[in-house]
Amino acid sequence: MTRWPEVFDLAVVGGGNAALCAAITAAEAGAKVLILEGAPLAYRGGNSRHTRNFRCMHRGPMFPLTGAYEEEEYFNDLLLVTKGKTDEHLARMVIRASEECLPWMQSHGVRFQPSLSGTLSLSRTNAFFLGGGKALVNAYYRTAADLGIAIAYEAQVIHVHRDGDRITHLETEIAGQPTTVRARAFVLASGGFQADLDWLARAWGPAARNFLIRGTPYNRGVVLRDMLDQGAESVGDPTQCHAVAIDGRAPKYDGGIVTRLDCVPFSIVVNRDGDRFYDEGEDVWPKRYAIWGRLVAAQPDQVGYAIIDHKSIDLFMPSVFPPVKADTIEGLATQMGLDPTALRRTVDGFNAACQPGPFHPTELDGLRTQGLNVPKTNWARPIDTAPFYGYQLRPGVTFTYLGLKVDTRAQVHAAEGPIRNLWAAGEIMAGSILGQGYLAGFGMTIGTVFGRIAGQEAAAHVA
Amino acid sequence: MSLDMPPKIAPQAEARRQMEICNACRYCEGFCAVFPAMTRQKAFADGDLTHLANLCHNCRGCYYACQYTEPHEFALNIPAALAEVRADSWERLARPRALARLFQTHGTAMAALAVVALAFFFWALAALRPAEGAGFYAHLAHNTMIAIFIPAFLAPLALIALSLRDYWHEVGGGRIRLSHLFQALHAAARMKNLSGGHGEGCNFEDADRFSDRRRQFHHLMMYGFLLCFASTASGTVMHYAFAWEAPYPLWSPPKLLGIPGGLMMVAGAAGLAWLKTKADPALGAARVWGGEMAFILLLGSVALTGLALYAATGTGLVGPLLAIHLATVLVLFLLMPFSKMVHGFYRLAALVAEAGKPAPAGGGE
Ligand SMILES: Cc1cc2nc3c(=O)[nH]c(=O)nc-3n(C[C@H](O)[C@H](O)[C@H](O)COP(=O)(O)OP(=O)(O)OC[C@H]3O[C@@H](n4cnc5c(N)ncnc54)[C@H](O)[C@@H]3O)c2cc1C
Numbered sequence: 001m002t003r004w005p006e007v008f009d010l011a012v013v014g015g016g017n018a019a020l021c022a023a024i025t026a027a028e029a030g031a032k033v034l035i036l037e038g039a040p041l042a043y044r045g046g047n048s049r050h051t052r053n054f055r056c057m058h059r060g061p062m063f064p065l066t067g068a069y070e071e072e073e074y075f076n077d078l079l080l081v082t083k084g085k086t087d088e089h090l091a092r093m094v095i096r097a098s099e100e101c102l103p104w105m106q107s108h109g110v111r112f113q114p115s116l117s118g119t120l121s122l123s124r125t126n127a128f129f130l131g132g133g134k135a136l137v138n139a140y141y142r143t144a145a146d147l148g149i150a151i152a153y154e155a156q157v158i159h160v161h162r163d164g165d166r167i168t169h170l171e172t173e174i175a176g177q178p179t180t181v182r183a184r185a186f187v188l189a190s191g192g193f194q195a196d197l198d199w200l201a202r203a204w205g206p207a208a209r210n211f212l213i214r215g216t217p218y219n220r221g222v223v224l225r226d227m228l229d230q231g232a233e234s235v236g237d238p239t240q241c242h243a244v245a246i247d248g249r250a251p252k253y254d255g256g257i258v259t260r261l262d263c264v265p266f267s268i269v270v271n272r273d274g275d276r277f278y279d280e281g282e283d284v285w286p287k288r289y290a291i292w293g294r295l296v297a298a299q300p301d302q303v304g305y306a307i308i309d310h311k312s313i314d315l316f317m318p319s320v321f322p323p324v325k326a327d328t329i330e331g332l333a334t335q336m337g338l339d340p341t342a343l344r345r346t347v348d349g350f351n352a353a354c355q356p357g358p359f360h361p362t363e364l365d366g367l368r369t370q371g372l373n374v375p376k377t378n379w380a381r382p383i384d385t386a387p388f389y390g391y392q393l394r395p396g397v398t399f400t401y402l403g404l405k406v407d408t409r410a411q412v413h414a415a416e417g418p419i420r421n422l423w424a425a426g427e428i429m430a431g432s433i434l435g436q437g438y439l440a441g442f443g444m445t446i447g448t449v450f451g452r453i454a455g456q457e458a459a460a461h462v463a
Numbered sequence: 464m465s466l467d468m469p470p471k472i473a474p475q476a477e478a479r480r481q482m483e484i485c486n487a488c489r490y491c492e493g494f495c496a497v498f499p500a501m502t503r504q505k506a507f508a509d510g511d512l513t514h515l516a517n518l519c520h521n522c523r524g525c526y527y528a529c530q531y532t533e534p535h536e537f538a539l540n541i542p543a544a545l546a547e548v549r550a551d552s553w554e555r556l557a558r559p560r561a562l563a564r565l566f567q568t569h570g571t572a573m574a575a576l577a578v579v580a581l582a583f584f585f586w587a588l589a590a591l592r593p594a595e596g597a598g599f600y601a602h603l604a605h606n607t608m609i610a611i612f613i614p615a616f617l618a619p620l621a622l623i624a625l626s627l628r629d630y631w632h633e634v635g636g637g638r639i640r641l642s643h644l645f646q647a648l649h650a651a652a653r654m655k656n657l658s659g660g661h662g663e664g665c666n667f668e669d670a671d672r673f674s675d676r677r678r679q680f681h682h683l684m685m686y687g688f689l690l691c692f693a694s695t696a697s698g699t700v701m702h703y704a705f706a707w708e709a710p711y712p713l714w715s716p717p718k719l720l721g722i723p724g725g726l727m728m729v730a731g732a733a734g735l736a737w738l739k740t741k742a743d744p745a746l747g748a749a750r751v752w753g754g755e756m757a758f759i760l761l762l763g764s765v766a767l768t769g770l771a772l773y774a775a776t777g778t779g780l781v782g783p784l785l786a787i788h789l790a791t792v793l794v795l796f797l798l799m800p801f802s803k804m805v806h807g808f809y810r811l812a813a814l815v816a817e818a819g820k821p822a823p824a825g826g827g828e
């Protein structure tokens with residue numbers, strides 16, 4: 001094992017949003033900082049490079065945000081999605097701090113743009129990054145380089161060496177070469193563990209092997225596992241992950257945003273056996289997309305099939321892969337590997353249950369089926385106009401909940417008390433606040449707020 | 464340098480593949496006019512791609528911001544994909560096409576033409592030397608120059624007009640209103656899109672760092688060129704309307720417009736050429752790199768030789784410098800339809816066409 005020649009004030013594990021916020025903050029406070037990014041340069045930035053916005057409290061219009069979004073409303077939105085599984089004190093702290101994140105991000109090179117087309121509902125609550133998360137990550141890496149922060153790519157941290165209430169060094173592999181890295185303080189910001197399918201399978205069951213991972217293949221939770229094995233306190237449901245229904249043809253890893261499908265409200269969704277299993281029109285899509293990952297995951301082979309007809313094909317955002325297309329329902333079934341008779345039966349039953357009435361694609365129109373075991377309660381129009389289209393759906397994992405428990409100063413704790421020179425930020429500790437569910441844009445908020453706190457605390461510790 | 468690799472698949476097919484991915488993503492919406500225009504359709508006809516490609520000015524912001532660039536299997540490279548479609552559209556719509564293919568791709572062809580033009584003017588100066596005349600008209604009579612340059616200017620313009628008509632048809636441009644022209648000229652005059660959507664410019668010469676240099680050098684070039692053009696035009700007016708013939712003194716419109724214009728063009732050309740050597744050729748249409756570079760150098764030489772000619776007033780160098788200058792101007796004029804020079808026409812046409820299209824839907828949930 002070789003030794004990194006220098007001893008740093010702070011070594012930051014990870015190279016995504018939380019890591020960069022911590023590193024920049026500490027370097028600006030005068031600390032000598034090293035970033036250890038497990039991925040190669042081309043894939044730097046973890047899941048942060050796939051993001052598009054962060055959720056930001058604000059009292060009045062503030063570019064690019066419209067209107068106002070104040071603490072109470074923000075906190076209520078969080079309560080709603082987490083069903084109360086949050087730490088109110090930490091959550092309110094993050095919400096309040098989010099307001100000053102926006103100017104901080106701008107002064108460190110991040111640029112914003114008005115809410116993207118198709119996401120108008122978020123223009124008040126979420127600030128969109130110009131160019132998306134990779135542009136944000138690039139801006140932070142430029143800032144980091146200007147501040148003289150050392151950056152190592154392909155630098156996988158394998159073990160965080162703990163000696164009582166202190167961390168002494170990291171065992172890493174840098175470009176395949178085992179290397180010891182010494183520093184006086186450490187920030188862990190290595191994200192979740194969603195890329196470790198074995199871990200997911202242990203937690204969720206073998207079905208998890210059929211899940212697609214929407215983000216980076218480099219977030220394998222190695223550091224999280226290592227810390228848990230060493231008795232660090234944990235938080236968040238170990239058996240759960242946040243999954244949405246995405247295009248079944250997406251790559252196994254790193255498909256990112258484009259693989260999402262917004263067609264469900266205008267379709268019927270059947271399983272492998274050609275049967276419907278849930279109300280596709282329960283609510284508007286932004287409020288329902290998050291449950292469909294789970295719904296599909298519970299079906300045989302973890303797969304679903306959305307079937308639409310010509311009337312609805314232009315009602316939703318374009319998909320990255322063109323849909324399967326056929327002139328008959330049977331033809332579509334055959335192309336998608338479904339039993340034609342079964343699909344025909346389901347479609348006929350559904351069509352017969354549809355009622356006449358006005359159809360409004362952009363609002364809850366109450367156009368519902370009558371007499372079905374699994375009703376469709378809005379946008380229920382018969383699937384009867386050729387050509388017919390189909391999309392295969394699979395669960396795509398976005399986020400894991402199990403993480404390190406931290407206090408308001410981002411410090412990591414063992415059963416005996418705080419580990420004096422160790423802090424955590426980002427998804428690796430997000431379970432403290434986001435116990436279940438998901439609030440769009442909150443992952444980046446948690447990472448920015450706690451990254452900055454961790455950087456400050458670490459710099460103060462070594463000063 | 465000229466990279467002579469033909470693209471492996473039709474540029475339209477590759478651009479279509481990439482645009483469909485962008486259309487499902489849209490993260491780059493704020494960078495430039497391309498992405499909002501893209502959201503108008505779900506499927507892209509060849510004409511749609513021609514339109515989008517001519518709205519793109521190769522700032523590369525959307526390349527460095529993209530999470531799907533190689534080694535990702537989606538292999539996005541929008542600046543290159545659109546540059547290929549753009550270069551292809553200028554070639555396809557030019558007449559004759561073969562000339563465009565030759566001069567767009569091969570800087571050496573442009574140099575060869577310059578040598579021919581030079582030889583022609585040395586011959587003309589020797590053979591057609593007038594009996595009388597002042598300044599450079601002592602070397603080549605005004606009427607002879609007019610006889611050469613008016614057709615050499617108007618014929619290429621006529622060819623470009625024909626190409627633009629086809630272009631308009633291909634991109635489905637509608638009826639042009641004054642307000643469309645106004646919007647387009649306004650955008651072009653400020654090079655609005657070159658600001659990158661955040662006022663910090665392009666990602667051109669230093670990977671993902673933003674810089675306004677490209678816009679500044681392009682401004683110098685464009686306004687310098689317009690000043691030189693105005694200088695020539697004012698000379699023509701003075702010649703015919705006021706019978707005031709060249710040479711003109713320093714305090715006269717042709718010189719007051721031409722000297723700063725020439726200096727701006729030289730600085731602009733030097734800057735643009737330098738930036739081009741710094742920028743990654745893989746993010747543009749690599750096969751036309753040589754032609755583009757030669758075109759920048761040609762513009763620079765037009766200005767430089769013009770200035771030199773003025774500086775040499777009264778010396779024995781006027782003759783040879785005049786031949787060189789006129790040769791560069793002739794090549795510039797003749798190659799207008801077949802070189803990067805057409806980009807100005809197409810870009811303006813694209814902005815006008817865009818102003819006339821229905822506003823992008825802006826989606827809606
Ligand atoms: C497709 C997609 C879209 C999303 N969109 C949004 C959005 O718009 N807004 C939002 O708020 N959230 C979004 N999220 C969630 C968001 O990505 C995460 O909450 C956030 O990026 C977490 O930031 P982080 O810095 O903690 O982790 P990451 O950005 O994932 O960074 C983790 C880093 O650690 C490195 N690493 C991992 N293991 C090791 C190791 N052993 N040694 C060294 N380095 C290691 C990784 O390479 C990576 O650089 C999205 C997620 C996905 C998948």
Ligand code: SF4
Pocket residue numbers: 131132484485486488489490491492525526528529530531539541
């Ligand atoms: S270039 Fe990449 S990031 Fe930008 S819109 Fe296209 S796919 Fe999205």
Ligand code: SF4
Pocket residue numbers: 491494495496497498518519520521522523524525526541542545
């Ligand atoms: S290169 Fe620049 S101008 Fe061209 S599409 Fe990308 S962002 Fe727009």
